[in-house]
Amino acid sequence: MPELIPELIPELKINAERIWNSLMEMGQIGETAAGGSCRLALTELDKQGRDLFVRWCREAGCEIHIDRIGNIYARRPGTDPDALPIATGSHLDTQPTGGKFDGVYGCLSGLEVIRSLNDQGITTRRPIEVVIWTNEEGSRFAPAMVASGVYAGKFTLEYALQQRDHQGISLDEALKSIGYQGDIAVGARRFQRFIELHIEQGPVLEREGEEIGVVEGVLGMRWYDVRVEGVSAHAGPTPMSYRKDALAASALMISELIELADRRETESGRCTIGELDVIKASRNVIPGAVRFSLDLRNATEQGLQAMEEEAAALIDRIAQTRGVKVTLEQIWNSPPVFFDPDTVNRIEQTTQASGLSYRRMVSGAGHDAVNIASTTPTAMIFIPSVGGISHNETEYSTPEQIAQGAQILLNVMHQAAGQND
Ligand SMILES: [Zn+2]
Known part of the structure; x- marks a missing residue:
């Protein structure tokens, strides 16, 4: 029998000023000139951020556990x-020119849930746990989300510990140097549910004037390298009709690829060509070879498959009409993720009951919750990002937005944990 979702308790409130002040205090560690934060994973600054979080959690009466890849529970x-x-939980590491909110917000909201329950003397039947996932951003150690990936069995611990930064320091060495390698097996601590609260990092909630995003899943994505081979020749003596211009063919392909995604807006179809290399480029030479990257995204596997087939067909057609050869190589395939419907419904019902405006949506970015979803009933909550800006020092959400998201998290977690009367 499904658990009943109780009515919202009106006096169960987070402390809006406290969570904002905690965010600002954490943001001072590694603060950048333009008001962002730089706490790359497993650096001295990351250690200081972790130490502050651990101290705050201990002061709130929490037990602290650390696993072998430095995830903090x-x-x-x-x-x-x-x-x-x-x-609940997220990550404390940032991009080199990151903001004060990405990841940190989810971590400190979890702490705020615990502090608020303490304030009101509420005990729950189930424990409440806040998790800090190591190296989410992937900017010091690739791949991104590696520690939640080990938790979910996507990567082995050995593989993750061997990853090296640009200086040749391994993740294992970095963990040891900041004293955050625990002895618990990664993945040994299980959860009944996992709910990650995060800033949207995109423009949708703000543009649509909505306060909360009820996140149903994450877009699937497929990455490709496209290589177009023509014939390089002198720009003057070669008439247009004789040419096998790799860049001209690529330009036509790119234009149609973008239109392909435009037509699939309703299914969150997205197409990005982020890299374009003209090989041995020269002003007065017809380009003989071009490489471009292709990133296709869609909310469903069928949609993604259809986009891939359309993309391959149009690339082929244009290659034939322009007399060039083309290879399309898939280099990464990340299927769409669908979060746990029951957890998504709980977030939606709680948001409705609280009177905040919301939309159901899919995340375009990856998050630790994507990995955890393969092991645990999982969902996410988004709040708006001002201007849709993220991975940027000017990333911002207002104190009111920060409080609204944390309030929904508190209500959802409290209900799911079951109050003891
Ligand atoms: Zn993040």
Whole structure:
């Protein structure tokens, strides 16, 4: 029998000023000139951020556990010692010119949930757990989301520990140097549910005037390298009709690829050509070879498959009419993720009951929750990003938006953890 979702408790409130102040205090660690944060994974500054988080959690009465890849688990015990926790969390590491909100918001909102329950003397049946996932951003150690990936069994621990930064320092060495390699097996701590609260990092909520994003899943994506081979020749003596111009053919392909995604707007179809190399480019030479990247995204696997087939067909057609050869190589395939419908419904019902405006949406960006979703019923909550800006020092959400998201997280987690009367 499904658990009943109780009515919202009106006096169960987060402390808006406290969460904002905590965000600003954390943001001072590695603060950049333009008001952002730089705390690359497993650096001294990341250590300082972790230390502050751990201190705050201990002060709030949490037990701290650390696994072998440095993921931190802060637990507020429940009354049922056998019950799995309701978990939340995100990441404290940032991009080199990151903002004060990406990741940090989800971590400190989890702490705010615990502080608010403490303030109001509420005990829950299930524990509440806040998790800090190591190296989410992937800017110091590739790949991104590596530690939640090990948790979910997507990567082995050995593989992750061997990854090296640009200086040749391994993730294993970096973990040890900041004292954050614990002895718990990665993946050993299980959760009943996992809910990640995050800034949207895109423009949709703000443009649509909505306060909360109820995130149903994450777009699937496929990455390709496209190589177009023509014939390089002198720009003057070669008439247009004789040419096999690799760049002219690529330009036609790119234009039709973008139109392909434009037609699939309703299914969150997206197409990005982020890299374009004209090989041995020269002003007065007809380009003989071009390479471009292709990133296709869609909310469903069928949509993604259809986009791939259309893309391959149009690339082929244009190659034939322009007399060039083309290869299309898939280099990455990440299927769409569908979050747990019951957890998504709980977030939606809680948002409705609180009177905030919202939309169901899919995330275009990857998050640790994507990995956790393969092991645990998982969903996400978004709040608006002002101007849709993220991975940027000017990333911002207002104190009101910060409070609204944390409030929904508190209500959803409290309900799912079950109050003891
Ligand atoms: Zn993030």
